[in-house]
Amino acid sequence: MESRSVEGEEEQRRVPLRERPEWSDVTPLPQNDGPNPVVPIQYTQDFAEVMDYFRAVYFADERSPRALALTAEAIQFNSGNYTVWHFRRLLLESLKVDLHTELKFVELMAAGNSKNYQMWHHRRWVAEKLGPEARNDELEFTKKILSIDAKHYHAWSHRQWVLQVLGGWEDELEYCSELLEEDIFNNSAWNQRYFVISRSPFFGGLTAMRESEVLYAIKAIIAHPENESSWRYLRGLYKGETTAWVNDPQVSSVCLKILKTKSNYLFALGTMLDLICFGYQPSEEMRDAIHALKTADMDKQDFDDARGEQNLNIARNICSILEHVDPIRTNYWIWRKSRLPLSA
């Protein structure tokens, strides 16, 4: 491509700009921010030189192919410099560059460091210019990044934008399933799944998707009851419909199932507490399962042994258990206990 080291040349073989004939007519413009100490490291010397030449072409507003090549070099040194990216976009427009080649350039830069806002904003600008024909490129590009870092915030953000603006919703739920199969704890993939079922034009919205998604979430919960994401997803499926959530036997059943195993039950117990606070009536079996979680070091004061009593006692007992088994959040559970309604 345009720049020498983009082609993979070794750093030490880089020819300084001052020795390149095509730059002989340009006087570099040093940064004016006070006295510069002698810079001992080759890397920063090269970087300083590139920036000095960049400033020269930037202030002269030189819209030339060599200026474009120079922005590529500057971006390689520091892909976070937004002014260089800005100028590059002006150059791409002025020089009427084929933007497909620009997609490749961004890909190359992303291979080095994909966690900077400037690069992603640039990518979106290019994709927006190309329009719907860029859809597959963009979906593939983000997929590639997510295959390396499945929680990459920028990549997910870009992907959501692509879906909403350029389309491509058709296979997205399947893609989420694939990622969750790889890592069921991937909160980003759960979020994307929620994004798809609540916003995709191909599904009838949250309510229409609830039945099948509840099954999906419950399966995930049973496999890993300690997974914060699947529990929150399950709760999110009843957004704005708390009564439906309290009354759905699938929700209380999965809690009971986990509680009976006596391991990894923090979220199950927390969910049970929420359910009771919203009016759920625990069965005898549920009461027994909760009672069985009472730990040896809980004394009479902590745990109300009066069986078959009001729901308030059960809610209190749940808080007491959680205070013990989730010590880092003890204060939260104490607060929950203090806030229990008088007749839960």
Add this chain to the structure above:
Amino acid sequence: MGELATEKHVRYILSVEKRKDNFESVVMEHLRMSGAYWGLTALDLLGKLDTVDVDEAISWLLSCQHESGGFGGNVGHDPHILYTLSAVQVLALFDKMDVIDVDKVTNYIVNLQNEDGSFSGDMWGEVDTRFSYIAICCLSILHRLDKINVEKAVKYIISCKNMDGGFGCTPGGESHAGQIFCCVGALAITGSLDLVDKDLLGWWLCERQVKSGGLNGRPEKLPDVCYSWWVLSSLTMIDRVHWISKEKLIKFIIDCQDTENGGISDRPDDAVDIFHTFFGVAGLSLLEYPGVKPIDPAYALPVDVVNRIFFTK
């Protein structure tokens, strides 16, 4: 537990400003304005702002301002809302707001508001709830919040609220502690905290504390000192900070210090930088660590500075 190596951190912060010969200085070049804000605020929290040459700092800061009123991250860099807030925060620290034309800076920010109430970061149009916070915080410090459509700005932020009570960068974006700080901060400044599901969000935030005592920014991610700020400030603003274990978090931050050369890193034994040094000190401030001045959780400035802005004029 060890103690905060205040003297060493002060020396480290002062040395970063001077250094131009290492990798950090290269990648910091374009965001030096934010670097200045992080360093100077940390110094102030540690009670050492008086070691800085104010006139030198202000004259450099002014050389980063553009005709549009916005500030660049350094001399010769394009203006951006990010660095405009940093510049205004630095001026607030030094009580030097009179050196700028407040209306000009205000106009720059006002022009970045979009039809849907959101804000762009600069003329190129990137939209993010980070920019909503920045615009609102900046205009509030300048006493010019009435110049934007606050109602629409708040509405946009609320459209980014998720079912877990958190907020993302755009509607539907995953909840992330950094974005949550921005959204909750903007809502706090505009007096709209009643729109936050405090208990639900508070629970999500306190779930961010992991066994080591540190906080992560999203489920199943590693803890990082910077979340001591993003998570803790959000919890403070919604009055739920007592839900986490303060002692354990203090220990985590203290463990991230370079006790030899100063500075704080993201995790124990990693390399220090100015960003994490600020967020570590700011986190300790919210945790009421002795010897660190209190910081305002919404404005991310020392409380006495915020009081001076709002109660002296």
